[in-house]
Amino acid sequence: MPASTEAPTRVGAASPVPVAVDSRLSPGGPGYRRMSFALFLAGVATFALLYSTQALLPLISGEFGVAASEASWTVAAATGGLALFVLPMSALSERFGRRTVMTASLAVAVTVGILVPFAPSLTTLVVLRAVQGAALAGLPASATAYLAEEVRPKALVTAIGLFVAGNSVGGMSGRVITGWVAQEWGWRVAVGVIGAIAVACAVAFRLLLPAPQHFVAGSLRPRVLLGTVRTHLSDPLLRRLYAIGALFMTVFGGVYTVIGYRLTEAPFGLPQGIVGSIFLVYLVGTVSASTAGRLVGRLGRRGALYAAGGTTATGLLLSLSGSLWLVLLGLVLITGGFFAGHAVASSAVSKTATHGRAQASALYQSAYYIGSSAGSTVGALAFHAGGWAGTVGVGLLAVLGVVSITVLGTRAARAQQRLATA
Secondary structure: OOOEEOOOOOOOOOOOOOEEOOOOEOOOOOOHHHHHHHHHHHHHHHHHHHOOOHHHHHHHHHHHOOOHHHHOHHHHHHHHHHHHHHHHHHHHHHHHOHHHHHHHHHHHHHHHHHHHHHOOOHHHHHHHHHHHHHHHOHHHHHHHHHHHHHEOHHHHHHHHHHHHHHHHHHHHHHHHHHHHHHHHHOHHHHHHHHHHHHHHHHHHHHHHOOOOOOOOOOOOOHHHHHHHHHHHHOOHHHHHHHHHHHHHHHHHHHHHHHHHHHHHOOOOOOOHHHHHHHHHHHHHHHHHHHOHHHHHHHHHHHHHHHHHHHHHHHHHHHOOOOOHHHHHHHHHHHHHHHHHHHHHHHHHHHHHOOOOHHHHHHHHHHHHHHHHHHHHHHHHHHHHHHOHHHHHHHHHHHHHHHHHHHHHHHHHHHHHHHHHHO
């Protein structure tokens, strides 16, 4: 609880009213910059590790002599591990503390990251990546809760924005760095470099993050947790939002898992470093996500989802072209549409859940990363069976799912309006 002080009392004066002083962190105050930079570094480490093999899949396929559908498991296992463990990790953070869980998660993830370059087989590599993803689940499960408890409400959006920026920078830079390093020294050295960067980020995070002052430990009560989860899953709107997040990520995961194969093969034949640099397109997503609020203000939530789905579908169709510039434009539209749709859906979850918001957000993240794993696997299988057109077909089906679910939501909202006015 915030600390309180009392104003000084003059002799003979009436007793003053106690003035509550909010001791939580705020911009310009002590500890705020340290906290912001610490969580930014945690975001960088998390997403650099999580997607560290995605830009390297053609090289991994070549070394182990496997198809794209098999190599893609190095991505799907990590995101799948995160999806499965994000809800349990959110419960652990309620009992043992946000900073404790985040520190332990990063410690395990970077330790595994040091071992990954030495994996003797694809099976070992996939297992290590699954463990790494499960460990990283403690970051998204705890970081936003830490911020909500330790930062003043007016500064909360900015603080969360810095953490998300770290996610974006980590995801983008991890892919770009691995692409260029792998071109010269191979995928094992590239993954090792990311592991070393993550170790530095993890150490700095632990040294910089202020000790929590407002955390109150809860108890691990599975019955209460399961009751909250059941309540969220019984809400039709939340179910639709979870499905939309998963479907958007299915498109994104499939496209970016396979795009390396598409661009290193004929007719493009791009070197690995250039292919890794393609992930700079993520900057477009950072912009589209930050402007999603204005899009919702103009079109409404469902209108914004239609616009995001249409933009993504247009990008998928453009990417079928044999022109490199049209393929790149297609990636820009896919990325912009995905991040806008994800921002709209995830923010709607927080607004819709009236209680148990941490669990509601954890369920969304779980669905989101299940979509990533499914997209990586199914997109790669489709590429193996039908080339890039197969991957695009999977993406278009996922976008059709988004549009269909949004149409159902529109009809449900209109039905409720008619009942309310009847």
